[in-house]
Amino acid sequence: MYKIGFIGMGNMASALMTGIVKSGYLKAEEICGADISEQACMNAKKRGHMVFENNHEVIKHSNLVIIAVKPQVLENVIGEVHDDLKNKAVMSIALGYDFEKYEKLLDASTRHLTIMPNTPVEVCEGMLLLEAKHSLKEDEYQFIVDMLNHIGSTEVLPSHLMNVGGALSGCGPAYLYLVIEGLADGAVKNGLPRAAAYKLASQTVLGAGKMQLETGLHPGILKDNVTSPGGSTIRGVKALEDAKVRSAFIEAVDKAC
Numbered sequence: 001m002y003k004i005g006f007i008g009m010g011n012m013a014s015a016l017m018t019g020i021v022k023s024g025y026l027k028a029e030e031i032c033g034a035d036i037s038e039q040a041c042m043n044a045k046k047r048g049h050m051v052f053e054n055n056h057e058v059i060k061h062s063n064l065v066i067i068a069v070k071p072q073v074l075e076n077v078i079g080e081v082h083d084d085l086k087n088k089a090v091m092s093i094a095l096g097y098d099f100e101k102y103e104k105l106l107d108a109s110t111r112h113l114t115i116m117p118n119t120p121v122e123v124c125e126g127m128l129l130l131e132a133k134h135s136l137k138e139d140e141y142q143f144i145v146d147m148l149n150h151i152g153s154t155e156v157l158p159s160h161l162m163n164v165g166g167a168l169s170g171c172g173p174a175y176l177y178l179v180i181e182g183l184a185d186g187a188v189k190n191g192l193p194r195a196a197a198y199k200l201a202s203q204t205v206l207g208a209g210k211m212q213l214e215t216g217l218h219p220g221i222l223k224d225n226v227t228s229p230g231g232s233t234i235r236g237v238k239a240l241e242d243a244k245v246r247s248a249f250i251e252a253v254d255k256a257c
Helices: 011-023 038-046 055-060 071-081 099-105 119-123 138-149 159-169 172-189 194-215 219-226 232-242 245-256
Strands: 002-007 031-034 062-067 089-092 111-116 126-131 152-157
Touching: 002 011, 002 055, 011 031, 011 038, 011 119, 031 055, 055 062, 055 071, 062 071, 062 138, 099 111, 111 138, 111 159, 119 126, 126 138, 126 159, 138 152, 152 159, 159 245, 172 194, 194 219, 232 245
Parallel strands: 002 031, 002 062, 062 089, 089 111, 126 152
Antiparallel strands: 111 126
């Protein structure tokens, strides 16, 4: 039996697989999966995972089944493997499918949990949201929590907050890549080489986030600690406020919700 098996091996599933192996929690050969994409299957084989021809085989040979297909095809996929999932433990990463929806789709004997990861799990710095309501056995739930804590930070949320949480942490990396690109472009405009600009911008974003997490200080206080009276930083802050950057981020999360 494989420890975990993926139904769907697209970008998010691939990031999870890579992070789990990189973290040392599981070996590549303890993970299997299936996908309709030949490229996804080839990529998984290159990473050392077992690739089956169909989802039935994945379920049959896995202790934990991970549903990682696109939301628009999920119900069709579940319909095809409904009976295979009887008495199985399932973890879903499909957007928009919470505990109550799965209760209607799955057999009563199928135990399940919905989570929402983000792509930085690939480098073991992910943010993973776990729906508070689930039907897993205690040892199954603990296995998942331990695994996810190896590839990032976890947060348990009630069902009604999973959507907004995912709009922040799930979509957020894309917004921050825009920040990194914009900061780097500003530096390049003033003469800094591109590679150095990306390194400085990325490490600055990483360091700022880590500093807030470790100090627990309000972001406004940390911002004030950098902004000397009449200095360079406050001039940059003024430019960002003039451009309504803060409002733009609020609007981005709101639209994603």
